[in-house]
Amino acid sequence: MSLYKRKNSSYWWLKITIGGRTIQRSTGTEDKTKAQEYHDTLKAQLWQQDRLGVKPTHSWREGVVRWLIETSDKATHLEDKRKLAWMHQYLGDLTLNDINQDVIDKIRSAKLKEASKATTNRYLALIRSILIRARDEWEWIDKAPKIRLFKESNSRERSLTSDQLQALMQELPAHQRETVMFALATGLRQRNVLELEWSQVNLELRHAWIHAGQSKNRRPIAVPLNDTAMQVLQRQLGKHETRVFTYLGKPLKAANTKAWSNALKRAGITDFRWHDLRHTWATWQRQAGTPTHELQRLGGWRTGAMVERYAHLAPDHLATAAKRLDAKLMATF
Numbered sequence: 001m002s003l004y005k006r007k008n009s010s011y012w013w014l015k016i017t018i019g020g021r022t023i024q025r026s027t028g029t030e031d032k033t034k035a036q037e038y039h040d041t042l043k044a045q046l047w048q049q050d051r052l053g054v055k056p057t058h059s060w061r062e063g064v065v066r067w068l069i070e071t072s073d074k075a076t077h078l079e080d081k082r083k084l085a086w087m088h089q090y091l092g093d094l095t096l097n098d099i100n101q102d103v104i105d106k107i108r109s110a111k112l113k114e115a116s117k118a119t120t121n122r123y124l125a126l127i128r129s130i131l132i133r134a135r136d137e138w139e140w141i142d143k144a145p146k147i148r149l150f151k152e153s154n155s156r157e158r159s160l161t162s163d164q165l166q167a168l169m170q171e172l173p174a175h176q177r178e179t180v181m182f183a184l185a186t187g188l189r190q191r192n193v194l195e196l197e198w199s200q201v202n203l204e205l206r207h208a209w210i211h212a213g214q215s216k217n218r219r220p221i222a223v224p225l226n227d228t229a230m231q232v233l234q235r236q237l238g239k240h241e242t243r244v245f246t247y248l249g250k251p252l253k254a255a256n257t258k259a260w261s262n263a264l265k266r267a268g269i270t271d272f273r274w275h276d277l278r279h280t281w282a283t284w285q286r287q288a289g290t291p292t293h294e295l296q297r298l299g300g301w302r303t304g305a306m307v308e309r310y311a312h313l314a315p316d317h318l319a320t321a322a323k324r325l326d327a328k329l330m331a332t333f
Helices: 032-052 060-070 077-091 101-112 117-136 162-171 174-186 190-194 227-236 258-267 276-287 292-299 315-323 326-330
Strands: 003-005 012-018 021-026 207-210 221-224
Touching: 003 032, 012 032, 021 032, 060 077, 060 117, 077 101, 077 117, 101 117, 162 174, 162 258, 174 190, 174 227, 174 258, 174 276, 276 292
Parallel strands: none
Antiparallel strands: 003 012, 012 021, 207 221
């Protein structure tokens, strides 16, 4: 039979033989009529490829699957999956050849309504990367639309005040209060907090670590645990065998949820992202007198350039240097 059902799937599956080659795959639908339409369309395409030498047409879905397989070792792999899931509503039914400037503009406009230009750029850049690979490496398409990104400023320094943090903590659900407090105690990025496993924690030595494959710069990060971090971890003991942070017994998968957004609104906090917790941590560290080289190691930054953006927040350590000219200058008056 050209269409059939498998025991472990609710979808219709197809089987097509063209030119001695047999293809079996899921149709992705439980509707037999739609499954038959998909079967007939695919069979016609395969016949054209085999008999007429027509270049096969590949769908966006095929591109996504191949991209995720080939980039499974990326530090942002899970973030890519989340972005691609959001894009599905606009690209899921298209072939790669269908993706033109009008489609890109529609996605750009839709994302801008709910996110910043910087965040929108991350989505557009992912689409661009997949299309370029489909053109240059997979040779699935002959050309890809030019996708222009917004000009960004890397000087964002949004952070919370103590009063704002107190207001936010009062509005957050309990499980999110724990992740926020741990992020502020350690400076870890969202992914490293949510995916932290007990195998990466030594409570006796008050130490945790992020593996090289989990860090943004592909270097391991040593995480000393202060009293606040220790208290958070101790409250998580016994909740899950593997993962540290959970909700209703299951590992947390996301932090930028409706609960997070609603808590920010109720607390009266605007223009604040989860990643800004890291900016808050770095800001407070500098204000507490933590020197640049220590902050760089604590935050896992590859170079000191990213840390220097916080230098102006702690000018006290330069006061001694500034006073060295006092004697010479005062002598001239």
